[in-house]
Amino acid sequence: xxxxxxxxxxxxxxxxxxxxxxxxxxxxxxxxxxxxxxxxxxxxxxxxxxxxxxxxxxxxxxxxxxxxxxxxxxxxxxxxxxxxxxxxxxxxxxxxxxxxxxxx
Amino acid sequence: xxxxxxxxxxxxxxxxxxxxxxxxxxxxxxxxxxxxxxxxxxxxxxxxxxxxxxxxxxxxxxxxxxxxxxxxxxxxxxxxxxxxxxxxxxxxxxxxxxxxxxxxxxxxxxxxxxxxxxxxxxxxxxxxxxxxxxxxxxxxxxxxxxxxxxxxxxxxxxxxxxxxxxxxxxxxxxxxxxxxxxxxxxxxxxx
Numbered sequence: 417x418x419x420x421x422x423x424x425x426x427x428x429x430x431x432x433x434x435x436x437x438x439x440x441x442x443x444x445x446x447x448x449x450x451x452x453x454x455x456x457x458x459x460x461x462x463x464x465x466x467x468x469x470x471x472x473x474x475x476x477x478x479x480x481x482x483x484x485x486x487x488x489x490x491x492x493x494x495x496x497x498x499x500x501x502x503x504x505x506x507x508x509x510x511x512x513x514x515x516x517x518x519x520x
Numbered sequence: 521x522x523x524x525x526x527x528x529x530x531x532x533x534x535x536x537x538x539x540x541x542x543x544x545x546x547x548x549x550x551x552x553x554x555x556x557x558x559x560x561x562x563x564x565x566x567x568x569x570x571x572x573x574x575x576x577x578x579x580x581x582x583x584x585x586x587x588x589x590x591x592x593x594x595x596x597x598x599x600x601x602x603x604x605x606x607x608x609x610x611x612x613x614x615x616x617x618x619x620x621x622x623x624x625x626x627x628x629x630x631x632x633x634x635x636x637x638x639x640x641x642x643x644x645x646x647x648x649x650x651x652x653x654x655x656x657x658x659x660x661x662x663x664x665x666x667x668x669x670x671x672x673x674x675x676x677x678x679x680x681x682x683x684x685x686x687x688x689x690x691x692x693x694x695x696x697x698x699x700x701x702x703x704x705x706x707x708x709x710x711x
Contacts (some may be wrong), residue, residue: 418634418703419575419699419703419706420699421634421667422630422634422706423698423699423701423702425630425634425637425644426639426641426647426651426702427639427648427663427667428639428646429639429641429644429645429647429648430645430652430667430668431667431668431670432552432639432640432646433640433645434668435553435556435557436553436556437550437552437553438549438552439548439549439569440566443544443548443566443569443570444541444544444545444548446570447540447544447570447573447574448537448538448540448541448544448575450570451537451540451574451577452537468547500674502629507672508547
């Protein structure tokens, strides 16, 4: 059997018999009724949208906090003659124990 | 006074669904004819047509009016039909033992005398529908637009949103895919 001939014959059959274009009765009413109904509220979609909206403020806050945490460090470093913030913190935290050692 | 198409579209964009009704009435025959190319069951056809109109109403704001509304709607229809094909991909590997007796008879008559076999026979129409059902969604879409609706590659590119080279590549593949299916039928039947 010649495949190409069969293919042409079958395609000609499909071309010669195009599908009908009849529309079911009151189809437009059905579509309009569908359009009039408000879609049900989806909690998951609302939650996802809220999360997306919160992304930008969260990133902005993170960046700001990062900048703020960096600035005081530099100020302390400048004011205490190259002392590190960690050292200042350690000294403050251990100040009471140092005093106790001096007393004994 | 009867409102023009542009006025109806403008009112629908503002959220008046009743302005959409004359458009649905006017263009539904074309929408149904398109949907019937890709779905066999009438229930599926109605679902596709309904989805097309709902999408059209929702996306009407993107219609710029520089081309006829019908062209915009047809693009939406073809893309919705393609989505339907992808979502309802049937078992394409099923055997051709499902071929009915009239289809079998038609094939035998074709094998004996190809020229005299009628292309108007119901069996031939059912057979081509069965073959298209076996094809991949992209292959079926391309064959339908290119071979059955006689559209140009450029038109198909506009309708589908694919590039012209992609349409050409997919058309080449679709023809090969169809040939393989036909070879499988003839092998199963005559070898």
